[in-house]
Amino acid sequence: MDGTLLFQLTLNGLIVGALYGVVAMSFVLIYKASQVVNFAQGEFLLVGAWMCWWFLTEWQLPFVIGFLFTLVFMTLFGIILQVVVLRPLIGEPVISVIMATIGMGIFFQALMKWIFGVFAKPFPPVFTAERVSVLGLEVQTAYLLSLGISVAIMAGFGWFFRYSRHGLAMRATAFDQQVAQSLGISVPRVFAMSWAISAVVSAVAGVTVGMVNGVSSALSFYGIKVFPAVILGGLDSILGAVLGGLIVGVLENLAQYVDSQWLNWGNMYQVAPFYALLLILLIKPYGLFGTRNIERI
């Protein structure tokens, strides 16, 4: 047993997990509002990070402006995807909608590789101090910033859904589309808005990871990591998603610890969350915190 390593890995897991949480949150947002399971969530990170990289290196924009441009672009991107691809599929079976998002995922992943290549490209340095020491663990400043941003986004979501008009409209739509419509809520607008917000939030996560590891197609793997997180947290709970993300982050790192100390199998890091996922679905088919669907005939 090695206490420091265990501690550092756990801390690392929490930091990475917070990012998973943010991505999971934006995934749940789409699901809650429009009942669409978005298999292309990872590609939102990818597209966002590449766009930001492009603004910063090719256009030589200062970080803040480039970042804002990215957010604007992602808003449009989310809306366009929803309108062009998903709106025609309203009312189609689950499998069709899932496949459409998978198709988008493949398409954009390949497109990004085509445009930007497969090599990981580094962001220009944004912070003067590249890393900070947190309780003995050297952490990239960008990660710390992302932790702050994550908390801010989470708080923002909380406020949004509780007090803002649009947030309430979104909750109403999630609860019952017909009722919402009859109350004068424009359901298509709510759908588009949820995609836009989701794309923007994912892009923030994408830029953060890009700053730490460089931008590469590996970013889209975050989209896959979302699934264990949301199954843990329940598909319709925003807070659950955050919690799920944290758990998955820690789980990965603990798996790495167990692996490095005793098993030496390798790859446990990658697979452990999926074992956890299957296990949970075996015991609780609706996830740990998910609400059970009660169906009436």
Added chain:
Amino acid sequence: MTVMTPAGDFRTSYRADTTIFPTRGSRAALWAGLAVLLCAPLVLDRYLLSLLINVGTLGIAALGLNILVGFTGQISIGHAAFFGFGAFSSAWLHESFGLPVLLCIPVAGLMTALVGLVFGAPAARLKGLYLAIATLAAQFILEDFFARARWFTGGVAGRLTESPAIGSFALDREESYFYLVLAFVIIMFVAAANLMRTRDGRALVAVRDHYLSAEIMGINLAYYRTLSFGIASFYAGIGGALYAHHLQFVSVEAFNILFSIQFLGMVIIGGLGSIMGSLMGAAFMVALPEVVQAAADALAGGAIDRALKIGGNISFLREMAIGAAIILFLIFEPDGLARRWKLIKAYWKLYPYSH
């Protein structure tokens, strides 16, 4: 028995209602089509034959997935892993126990069916997106297993496989292997068509259409959902085994998530719940990269090629084409090629009075 389909429903028995080929015309077309296929190795070159063999092997596996997705309404994003399991099983059976390859293929199918039942049992409780996510996990777990289980798969280096032989005659060339695949395609597709005419087949469809109503009618949900997984895996296993002995090399790299998605793509493009559609979808997926390549070759050297750097990035173009094809079919032809085919047939039947 008439040549043309009658203009109304005049069937008087269940038997007539469930006939696969209702008219003499469709039977004649069947025999003609078969005759053409039997002659294919005489006229086509080896590359085109290997494409046809791919259509056959992938088509069998896609049919399995269609039984699961199109007929039972379950989802699987891990079909390639089962396909791979069949491929590895057959190679392993031949190498470790010296079974003749022709026997290995069906046994590999059975082994895969067993694994499918194991994964299908918990899946019986899940549906919709929870099932999709669970099968996604199965895909990654099986992939990891393939990379680790040296005794079974040869580890990450993969395993060489042998060609099947009948007596001393080895089916090691495309010309001869084609007939083997053709035989399997016919057996598997006829079996599936027959399955759908039985009580079990109708039960699967009932589960898809409304599972609660099905349960009320006395259909055991868990049993049929698990069964459907088993059947789908059996088909995947047979397809995988045929693939393994054709390529003569199996490696974990082939059976990745993208391949699973391609299987789903075949089912959707071919037509959910259509038996022949599975084959059409497979043919589409096999032809797509060839078309992309041909398009890129046509553009090669031109201004577009230089501007977009197509030459070195053809793989990305291929992947994009797969993604785009899936989306476009979902939006514009959600019932797939099978429906399009029916429409074309109907158009010519009524020509020139199509209104």
Added chain:
Amino acid sequence: MKTALAIAAAVALATPALAQQRIPVGHLMDNSGATSDVGVPYGQGVADTLAWVNQTRQGVAGRQLNVLGFDYGYQAPRAVSQYQSWTGRDRVVAIQGWGTADTEALVRFVNRDKIPFVSGSYSAALTDAGGKSGRQGVEASPYNFFFGPSYSDALRGMLRWAADDWKAKGGQGRPKYVHMGGNHPYPNSPKEAGEAMARELGFEVLPAIQFALTPGDYTSQCLTLKQQGANYAYLGNTAGSNISVLRACQTAGVQVQFMGNVWGMDENAMKAAGAAANGVVFPVRTQVVTGQDAPGMETIRAISRLSDPTGNVYRPVHYLAGACAAMLMVEAMDTAAANGGQVTGERIQRGFYERTNWVPKGFEGVCTPSTFTNEDHRGTMRVAIYRAVVSGDTSQGSVAELMRAGTMRLEPVTTVELERKRELLGW
């Protein structure tokens, strides 16, 4: 109009005749898969060189080469199926290959079909041409060739250097060595050989650390590395994922001397990794790198201009290695075609044995001399070790500019000449 018709007719008549005469050669590349970071420059080097041969030397014995390129995305099954299509349809006489998994899978096929296969994989398992080593899992591979030291030999050379380095730095006790890489035939290839050599040299060998061939977040691996207290770590992957490890380890504050595989570091990776790549040592296969001068560099520049008329593109070490690998095949084909001989796979293979200390003509001072015999396909036992030196910000400017400014440098460290031990053949 008449002339146009005449030309069209002439072309129509001439094309089949020409096509018959052209020599079909396969070229497997990875332009899109896990190793495309290094596969692209290497493949470009091979393609440009073969095009240059066609253009300036009229191909082989007056017959143009018909180079059939295929991007297989580093998926061995796709390489195998492409191989079958090449042998069945195009009747290629030789193949320029790439990865370890596909090359090893194809060994039995190329033996059966007698097609020389020059791989980008330097797996030692491909060197046992006669199949006399008796090692488990190593088959006779008389048709497999590559340019450079095998992965195992390169690692042995670096370990030799590491042992001296440890003493020179005044290290106390036994240095610790760890193998890092993905679970894939390529990073696994030199694993056992390296660990055995390390033990022999007095290293303490730690349990290997795994990381995928794709870029990602490898902080947890670096934390493990730090806790193990390793002194020397071998990076078995290609540059793309190694960068991720180097950056993560830099952040985690890991003090370890990284030793890269031949494909594990290059000028592009130095730019991408920045200061994190500083100090990494790795073997270079050619005698010079771009920017240095040698008689053969003029030829390399001529080749480079085929795909880059401006002459401004920086050619990393892999491009040069690709050119040398392609030239070995071309000269072996020359030998096969000499005195009106047929250019068949079998004759090309024998062509590889014609010369000793073989440097392709026009590439003097660039390609390291190679010697192949019908039992031993270890072309060279010489391991030239270089160090990547990064002394500033690499995020702005192209690789060429950064190399010219000296912000990034490739610094020769030492050259280790290994003995050609019989018992290490195929390992």
